[in-house]
Amino acid sequence: MTSEERAAIDGLKSGDRLELRCETDNEVNERALLVRQSGDRLGYVPDPLLDYVHRIMERPLELVVDRVNPVEAGMHMRLLVRLTGEIRA
Numbered sequence: 001m002t003s004e005e006r007a008a009i010d011g012l013k014s015g016d017r018l019e020l021r022c023e024t025d026n027e028v029n030e031r032a033l034l035v036r037q038s039g040d041r042l043g044y045v046p047d048p049l050l051d052y053v054h055r056i057m058e059r060p061l062e063l064v065v066d067r068v069n070p071v072e073a074g075m076h077m078r079l080l081v082r083l084t085g086e087i088r089a
Helices: 003-010 047-056
Strands: 017-022 033-037 040-044 061-068 079-085
Touching (some): 003 040, 033 047, 047 079
Antiparallel strands (some): 017 033, 017 061, 033 040, 061 079
């Protein structure tokens, strides 16, 4: 991620809506899910959660910012989001 993309996280606030995008051309993981807002890349869904999140994406979902942690938290803990949706039975 670029410094501009990382800085975009600073402008987020609790309740801001986010979006998920499948990134099938990702060189590291073809199942990668990119978290974005207004086209800005904010990060990726962690690999251990991919199966779960892909299943939720089969139906309407809501992804919102829960909390933005300080830079010192590190990139993996910088942005806490809340995903609400349903999984098909």
